Amino acid sequence: MSAQTAAPAGEHVAGRSYLRRLVGRPELGAVVGAAAVFLFFSFAAESFLQASSLSTVLYASSTIGIMAVPVALLMIGGEFDLSAGVLVTSSALISSMFSYQMTANVWVGVGVSLLVTLAIGFFNGFMLTRTKLPSFIITLGTFLMLTGLNLGFTKLISGTVSTKTIGDMEGFDSAKALFASHLTVGGVDLQVTILWWFALVALATWVLLRTRAGNWIFAVGGGADAARAVGVPVNRTKIGLYTAVAFCAWISGQHLLMSYDVVQSGEGVGNEFLYIIAAVIGGCLMTGGYGSAVGSAVGAFIFGMTSKGIVYAQWNPDWFKFFLGAMLLLATLLNAWVRKRAEASK
Secondary structure, eight states: OHHHHHHHHHHHHHHHHHHHHHHTOTTHHHHHHHHHHHHHHHHHOGGGGSHHHHHHHHHHHHHHHHHHHHHHHHHHTTOOOTTHHHHHHHHHHHHHHHHHHTTOOHHHHHHHHHHHHHHHHHHHHHHHHHHOOOHHHHHHHHHHHHHHHHHHHHHHHHSSSBOOOOTTSTTHHHHHHHHSOEEEETTEEEEHHHHHHHHHHHHHHHHHHHSHHHHHHHHHHHOHHHHHHTTOOHHHHHHHHHHHHHHHHHHHHHHHHHHHSOOBTTTTTTHHHHHHHHHHHTTOOTTSSOOOHHHHHHHHHHHHHHHHHHHHTTOOGGGHHHHHHHHHHHHHHHHHHHHHHHHHTO
């Protein structure tokens, strides 16, 4: 008799434990929100569920998602990067202008851009750890400097606010294949950035959940002094996070360049907020120590569905930022509730 009653009790405890873990997941609120947005536009826009439309939604999501992944990790580590948007443009400009002016193979420009972009990310992290100033101030300064450099150098070298075309240069086609090609999967045309996005999400998730570096990121975001006291290399971790943002900015920058073969020097301003919004919608706390790479991907997917769903529904696109702001507030409130429930269940 007792053995028969023990089994259901164990099942009840196991089920309750599973539900607690589910409620405690950072991306839970984003998944619920994504399902709601998907259903809403499925009814509001007849063409939303077409394969070509979903491909466009995924592409729009990937252009934000590639950057939202490292930004989410940086926020989990307790920091921000306001220079991420213009850094993407800087990366593209360096590749383009170096290749054109040096009449070199496009891959030489791409390589130089990688080194310079990583150096800028390292600079952000190094300045943060050395000066102890808030990341808001450090990266705001970098944002302003890069904005000026992008415009100043482009006008100085090209004579205009845009770069010269490099589409006919050696190496362009192979670089385009890596960063801006189209793939056909099941008869559907997809951009290669979607694969970059998925790969980065998988890599970041593995780092966060399966490696010592992931533990360091959560520890640093939860409290740098406490993490340092137990032997966590706080400075190295933060510099690494800023370098990761720079690496993904390089990927996004090369996609921008290879897609159009010219770059406008003023692009990218304001995109840093879209990356942060995607991470916050995905469950990252502004205070650090909580979040996931998968959540940032879901947040970027919500961005893609909303930006394109409004177009497919034939609404005025001016409403997009209203919906984005509303989702940000709702997601923040829902994430706070999820976090409280998770802490209460411990």
